[in-house]
Amino acid sequence: MSTLVQRRHEIELPKRILIGTDVVNEVGNTIRQLDLGSNAIIITGPHVYQKYHNLLEESLERSKIEYNFVIVKSSTADDAEHALEEARAYKPSVVIGFGGGKSIDIAKYVAFKLGVEMVSVPTAASHDGIASPFASIKGVNGPVSMKVKPPIAIIADTRIIAEAPSRLLRAGSGDLIAKLTAVRDWKLAHKLKGEYYGEYAASLALLSARHVIRYAITIRRGGIEAAHIVVEGLISSGVAMCIAGSTRPASGSEHLFSHALDMIAPKPALHGEQVAIGTIMMMYLHGGPWKRIRRILRKIGLPTTARELGIKDEYIIKALTIAHRVRPERYTILGESGLTWEAAERIARITGVID
Template identity: 45%
Template sequence: MFQKSKWIRLPRNVAVGHGVLDEVVDVVDDLHLQGRPLFVTSPTPREVAADPIAEDFEAAGIDPAVVTIESATFDSVEKVIEVAEAEEVSYLVGIGGGKAIDIAKMASHHLSMGFLSIPTAASHDGIVSNRGSVPDGDTRHSVAAEPPLAVVADTTVLAEAPWELTTAGCADIISNYTAVMDWRLAKRLKNVEYSEYAAALSEMTAEILVDNADLIRPGLEESSWVVTKALMSSGVAMSIAGSSRPASGAEHLFSHQLDRLEPNAALHGHQVGVGSIMTAYLHGGEKGFWTDIRDALDSIDAPTTATELGIDDETVLEALTSCHEIRDRYTILGDGMNEEAARDVATKTGVIS
């Protein structure tokens, strides 16, 4: 007897493009959200977007509360929850990079409140996803969180953000190739839950981005359009899967471990991109797919080596040999690489010299 069932939670409104930051009040109105919002932001995104949006709310007779967070930690989530309760707000708005949006969606989840996602950088594929990611003891990966009711992604703002944030978003998408390879491997070897739709969407998203690499150039608003659509599509793949599997495999384990070994050394997207070169090599052997991944990253100015990440070779090896332990997620790393094998893959792919 067929007994399978699931919920797929997706945003109702997605406003993307030139100048849509001016339409946040309209989006809220369209969702019939009442009461006071709490803006969850960080210092630069506050100046770039949260303050101008607050002025629009004030002009509409709504007085938003604002909380600025500095880091993606459980303390930040707690702080947001406390402010939300003290200020008696009705819904949350995450405005910023991946960290501000993650904190907002995790606090919303705890508070059972609606949440809007307003990215100020096309740097990560958590804009739409129902996942939130903060370090937790020895672990570092995303957990279930509130998906946004709406996304407002202004390509003017995203194009003005530092270029490396956009290249990080591209690399987060390019890493979908190896994430899906790991997912299929885990399905074959461990019979993990798998969605062909989510996997296909994730791969197609990476494919379209790579096919449009010529359009991805600094300061070009069309680049933000191309990259943001890919980031949202990848987030939808995660929501369909009900997990980050379509967008997170061993390359993400590697990045999460780097975050623990050397916090804030490089952007999330850049780290997963470099990880993806190495895990593609492990999947494909000496002459294979890994050069396509490296060349795709190179074509959009994303790092392809440890030096470009600003991380030393020994830290790369330590992350490679230990990252399989930080999460119960079967990947090409299996039960872990030894140091010799790690040095071999990192050297042969040119990640270390």
């Protein structure tokens, strides 16, 4: 099924991956070992800064690395530009992304624009941008997945990640289960549009989904072991994106639905929660085992209904009807003309997302 339509395929991968308890203490010496200079900018969010800034500071100070923090609240294009200007003034030799998906996305963007390496220090296992070579930046017409560089190092402290609200770890599992429909959409685009399809990258993405399905009960319980399992899956999905050279193995119609919700819902839920619900509905459209997906999400403790997501039914339906327009170049099961209001409502009702 692999099509070698790409004449030249360049794959860039992270160089160092550290997963374990208290590895946050090794950020400074990793920067030294990888020869990334001695002037770091740390992009983080206000909560994570408050909770954990001292841990990172101690590690950097031990390695005699100067640092400054840039605090970001979201990952809009405006926030990314502001962070870039603030960071530029410090002339950093390396950028550290410290926090959830939004901080890591902005850190990747800033590092890319400044032409320096980026170190990913996730404090939550809530998304697979931890290791991917893309920065998801929210523009006025929806999110853009900008091709940047993969983080040169990933330092995932499972003690910090296990301490984060359990909802975040479950959301990360949701982002991985989404690969089940993302890969189906990718295959469909290959068959109908002749798009490049990489079987190896697709298999790796699916493996990360199967990994969390296998450990659903452990993940629901939370704790350090669960954090370790989910982080490994998220990193391997990120590597699948590095290999594919696109977010195709990780993002399909279920992601388009979530991006659409982000654009229209007054208070969107977590990325991983939204894509998980999207996976139920898109699997139904693909004619696949959508009830099984719903059972797995329940087992993990993820929301499976609009009510549990905290989003009104009308936004779910509306998001389904506009999802195909979010990234028109990305062909999925939603086709080129998308779903009518009636069809969207029917799908959401049949799958139990709305009642």
